Amino acid sequence: MAAGAALAVTGAARAFGGVYAVRDVDLAVEPGELRAVIGPNGAGKSTLFALIGGQLAPDAGTVTLDGTRIDRLPAYRRARLGVGVVFQAARVFAGMTVLENVMVGAHSSTRAGFVAAAMRLPSHHRTEREIRTRAFSCLERTGIVSWASRPASSLPLGQQRALQLARALCGRPRLLLLDEPASGLRAGERERLAALLLDLRAEGLTMLLVEHDVGFVMRLADRVTVLDLGQVIADGTPAQVRADTRVITAYLGASA
Amino acid sequence: MKLFLLLLASAVVPALLPSRYLATFVLLGLTATVTVGVSLLMGYAGQVSLGQAAFYAIGAYGAGLLSVHGLPPLAGLLAAPVIAAAAAVLLGAPLLRLRGHHLAFATLAVQLILLSLLSQGTWAGGAIGLQGIPRFSVGGWEAVSDLTYAYLALAALGLVLLISHNVVRSRAGRGLRASASSEMAAAAGGVPVGAYRLAVFALSAAFAGLAGGVYAFYLGYLSPGSFPVLLSIEFVVMAVVGGLGTLTGPLVGATVIVLLVQVLNTLGTQPGMPTYAPSVLSYAVYALLLIVAVRYLPHGMVPALDRLSSRIRRPSQAGVPAESPGPSRGRPPSEAASPHEGLSSETALPSHARPSLVARSPFLARLPFLARLPFRARRSHPVREINRRSDETDRESRRRHG
Numbered sequence A: 001m002a003a004g005a006a007l008a009v010t011g012a013a014r015a016f017g018g019v020y021a022v023r024d025v026d027l028a029v030e031p032g033e034l035r036a037v038i039g040p041n042g043a044g045k046s047t048l049f050a051l052i053g054g055q056l057a058p059d060a061g062t063v064t065l066d067g068t069r070i071d072r073l074p075a076y077r078r079a080r081l082g083v084g085v086v087f088q089a090a091r092v093f094a095g096m097t098v099l100e101n102v103m104v105g106a107h108s109s110t111r112a113g114f115v116a117a118a119m120r121l122p123s124h125h126r127t128e129r130e131i132r133t134r135a136f137s138c139l140e141r142t143g144i145v146s147w148a149s150r151p152a153s154s155l156p157l158g159q160q161r162a163l164q165l166a167r168a169l170c171g172r173p174r175l176l177l178l179d180e181p182a183s184g185l186r187a188g189e190r191e192r193l194a195a196l197l198l199d200l201r202a203e204g205l206t207m208l209l210v211e212h213d214v215g216f217v218m219r220l221a222d223r224v225t226v227l228d229l230g231q232v233i234a235d236g237t238p239a240q241v242r243a244d245t246r247v248i249t250a251y252l253g254a255s256a
Numbered sequence B: 001m002k003l004f005l006l007l008l009a010s011a012v013v014p015a016l017l018p019s020r021y022l023a024t025f026v027l028l029g030l031t032a033t034v035t036v037g038v039s040l041l042m043g044y045a046g047q048v049s050l051g052q053a054a055f056y057a058i059g060a061y062g063a064g065l066l067s068v069h070g071l072p073p074l075a076g077l078l079a080a081p082v083i084a085a086a087a088a089v090l091l092g093a094p095l096l097r098l099r100g101h102h103l104a105f106a107t108l109a110v111q112l113i114l115l116s117l118l119s120q121g122t123w124a125g126g127a128i129g130l131q132g133i134p135r136f137s138v139g140g141w142e143a144v145s146d147l148t149y150a151y152l153a154l155a156a157l158g159l160v161l162l163i164s165h166n167v168v169r170s171r172a173g174r175g176l177r178a179s180a181s182s183e184m185a186a187a188a189g190g191v192p193v194g195a196y197r198l199a200v201f202a203l204s205a206a207f208a209g210l211a212g213g214v215y216a217f218y219l220g221y222l223s224p225g226s227f228p229v230l231l232s233i234e235f236v237v238m239a240v241v242g243g244l245g246t247l248t249g250p251l252v253g254a255t256v257i258v259l260l261v262q263v264l265n266t267l268g269t270q271p272g273m274p275t276y277a278p279s280v281l282s283y284a285v286y287a288l289l290l291i292v293a294v295r296y297l298p299h300g301m302v303p304a305l306d307r308l309s310s311r312i313r314r315p316s317q318a319g320v321p322a323e324s325p326g327p328s329r330g331r332p333p334s335e336a337a338s339p340h341e342g343l344s345s346e347t348a349l350p351s352h353a354r355p356s357l358v359a360r361s362p363f364l365a366r367l368p369f370l371a372r373l374p375f376r377a378r379r380s381h382p383v384r385e386i387n388r389r390s391d392e393t394d395r396e397s398r399r400r401h402g
Ligand SMILES: Nc1ncnc2c1ncn2[C@@H]1O[C@H](COP(=O)(O)OP(=O)(O)OP(=O)(O)O)[C@@H](O)[C@H]1O
Pocket: A016, A017, A020, A021, A039, A040, A041, A042, A043, A044, A045, A046, A047, A048, A088, B381, B382, B383, B384, B387
């Protein structure tokens, strides 16, 4: 796994119909850090991720990855620079097998295009072999290798989430955005996910994690950023954030 | 496998055919060559070309003009697909960024413009046509007989099928299939969706151009009238009837329709029939076949036959093909391409809504102007898609943890 990248978001804003979903958000994530982003429903967490991943263009602000500005790049270029995404809604490629789904994820870090494929050049075979090997190892890591030849859309939700994660890992990301990867998982599956995230962190991958289960988040994250109404209301270690009065009123208090 | 058996079988056909049918065979081979490209474009890039005959014409005129002006026919034939692909790139680059029916209408417009250019331009022989195209030759060998052209057409078809097969089963092909299912997730995986669609469009144009090249040398004469808009429609109908996103589909579609039109032509030219009978009959066939295919075989003939034969072979699993474990080889490849943008799982119809005809047919769904009709799910905004909960469990876990 390549070493994690540093992410910096400054002054990011995005509005929908005049209402800000994300406003003046600054975020600095160190290489190898596991940063949690929490906040109530509609706080702008997914919107922030979309601004980083390239699914949405920001109205204002910058996003840099290891000092390179990426906020004007299309999503596929960001993927090539090492941004991996696990979407909130598990979106698998229907009509393709689990293995093929994961192999698509390798796109961002492999070459071999139409000509090589059409003429079955050696580079095609080399790439295919590499992608396949890589995809299998990602399936193994996420615990769904036994489903490899199944149609992806036939997987239960938990496995679909694992599939999305495997697909993102197959692209060898340097920054991984995880939007509620644990939602809908059973307790055992959650534990396995937590262990995998810790493994990935140990390998130096930078991660951003959105999760509503505060216990889960506090246990894993190096630092926590709290969003409310599109703005950062707190940023610090789990212990600091837990003690923050604004957070308690805005978010933690609501469920306590 | 099935595909190559089919091709192998068809290789003996010209040798056995009475010579008066060879012309039809050549035409069929060339038509199928073009249709393979249309099927690839529609099935894998989710785009419709209503002007594919324009690329057929560009290839034909390209090869014809080059060889009339003294270039060796082989050079003309090789140039034909290249010129057609270049034209497609020029046309498609600005268009494929937009989505929906832009490409369909633009290709239609291009064909109309091309036809009027060709019939006006003296350089192309005008309305009378381009005459005196030499026979195809390589070195000292010259292709004269219909039988040779039948094999030439088959070779073009084989080449085009091989290329399609290779492309579909590759990194690029997976990227294409993925973007047909979820453009957003494909792009997040690093797939340059727009560039890939353009590449498929260019490839489909190259196929048409190659067929056009063979056509030029076979007929030795070209006129704008040989490339009517109806021909473009014909290619689309063949692709749809055969089954999009499969390689056998266009072969079956082209064969069925070419033969049917031949039969009706014979019928229409029987003594006692009015002079307009042949053309009315062939229009009627397209219309009818399209309606029947869309209504009863929304995925086309080949996937329908596949499903039927797998049901016969494995009756126990027929009811639950999607859930059946094991390798997916038995599943019709069209399934890969059918869930495309507007109707994929991303924009699920409300469960109570009965899926409309448009929703059920991948072909109709590919003509996005139909989306203006009230019964189709609208494409949702990217963020709405991000936010859409995948199911109940999600909401439940939220209640528990949030
Ligand atoms: N396409 C859109 N059009 C209009 N408003 C939108 C759109 N997408 C998001 N919003 C609004 O922006 C705000 C932030 O949404 P976002 O999805 O980023 O929140 P979130 O923190 O991810 O919430 P959740 O925890 O429910 O996933 C919400 O008020 C939402 O309604």
